[in-house]
Every structure is written in C-alpha cells, then in structure tokens.
Amino acid sequence: DAKTTQPTSMDCAEGRAANLPCNHSTISGNEYVYWYRQIHSQGPQYIIHGLKNNETNEMASLIITEDRKSSTLILPHATLRDTAVYYCIVRPPPSNTGKLIFGQGTTLQVKP
Amino acid sequence: EAQVTQNPRYLITVTGKKLTVTCSQNMNHEYMSWYRQDPGLGLRQIYYSMNVEVTDKGDVPEGYKVSRKEKRNFPLILESPSPNQTSLYFCASSLRGEAFFGQGTRLTVV
Numbered sequence: 185d186a187k188t189t190q191p192t193s194m195d196c197a198e199g200r201a202a203n204l205p206c207n208h209s210t211i212s213g214n215e216y217v218y219w220y221r222q223i224h225s226q227g228p229q230y231i232i233h234g235l236k237n238n239e240t241n242e243m244a245s246l247i248i249t250e251d252r253k254s255s256t257l258i259l260p261h262a263t264l265r266d267t268a269v270y271y272c273i274v275r276p277p278p279s280n281t282g283k284l285i286f287g288q289g290t291t292l293q294v295k296p
Numbered sequence: 297e298a299q300v301t302q303n304p305r306y307l308i309t310v311t312g313k314k315l316t317v318t319c320s321q322n323m324n325h326e327y328m329s330w331y332r333q334d335p336g337l338g339l340r341q342i343y344y345s346m347n348v349e350v351t352d353k354g355d356v357p358e359g360y361k362v363s364r365k366e367k368r369n370f371p372l373i374l375e376s377p378s379p380n381q382t383s384l385y386f387c388a389s390s391l392r393g394e395a396f397f398g399q400g401t402r403l404t405v406v
Contacts, residue, residue: 218393227386227397278393281327283354286339
C-alpha cells in the first residue's frame, strides 16, 4: 500500500471550512484514497473515499489532484465535534477487502 | 442500526489470567479484524478473518488468538496476558473497503 504524508496538526475556526491535505505520491493506478477520523479514543469512523474524481457526501468532500499524488479532505463548516485525528489511507479497490494501514494522521483542533 | 459491539469496554486483569474480548457485528460482513492502538505506534492489525473458519495473522499477532465460528462474532483471546498487551483494542468489520469499528476495549494488564 502506498505511503501517505499528512501534517501533524491543524487548527480551524468553528464554522469555517477545514481543509486537510494528504500527499500520496507513490499511489498506483488502482489504489483508492480513503479518509477516516478518530474522535478521542473512539473507534475510527469512515468519512469518504475516491479514486480520481472528486467526491462529496453528507460529511465531507474529497478533492483528488489530476495526477492523483495528493488529495484534500474538506469539512465545509467545521464544528467543535469535528475535533479529531484524521487519517488519509491509500489502499486497493473497494472490492479488495483488506487491512487498513493507519499512519499518524492529522490532529484537527476546531476552535470556538 | 449498523454496529460493531465490543465487550467489555474496560478491563483490568493480572498477568497470566486468560481473557476474551468479544466482538459482534450485525451487518453480515464477511471480513472482520482486530487492531490495537498504542501511543506513538498508531493502529496495528492483530488478526483478521475473511469468513467463517478463515482467520489469519496481521502485523502483531503474538500473544493473541481468534476464532470465527459464526459470521457475526469474532472474539479476541489472550491466553496468558502480559503487561505489554496493555493497550486500546478495536474490532472492525468491513464491506468493500469501508470499515466499521467498535467503540474499543481498554485493557490493562498488571
């Protein structure tokens, strides 16, 4: 699985958009980008995933660059409850059910 | 509601006393796994199961056992716990790359 690089920590003001970057320059053609988050020692929670097109769901948007070497997770209106560790994971296609390799993630602190 | 349930949530035990952490999912997923989370080391996979009666080692399997007699349950067994198994444990079940995690079991071995 490709390695990802994320900033260790970020701050965001409540109500503003939180943009969390992830570099995955060694991603291969059939690998997907997944995002999970973990709120203070709770179980990680799936957020979104994508291959090459931008994706949006009720939680967030995922923007993947055209060369697929990096991506950005966007929380459009961050709330205090979005304070968490966010993990960017690159893995085989969804049809391949396998382990998730968690890095250190980005600690997002949403401030009032 | 789709969920993965682990029990117990918290456990303090003594070295060498066998214990089992239970995990149950209600989504009919074939793939289930166990992770442990330690400060500075992140989440690491212990064991996984592709289906009933099919289990395999993850990255840190030493000192653990699992079983998968039915699709919904995937217990984690520590035959002789040691202090280095003090950790936060998560069970997960997955479908097509999306994993659902339990709330965790905080285990302390003294």
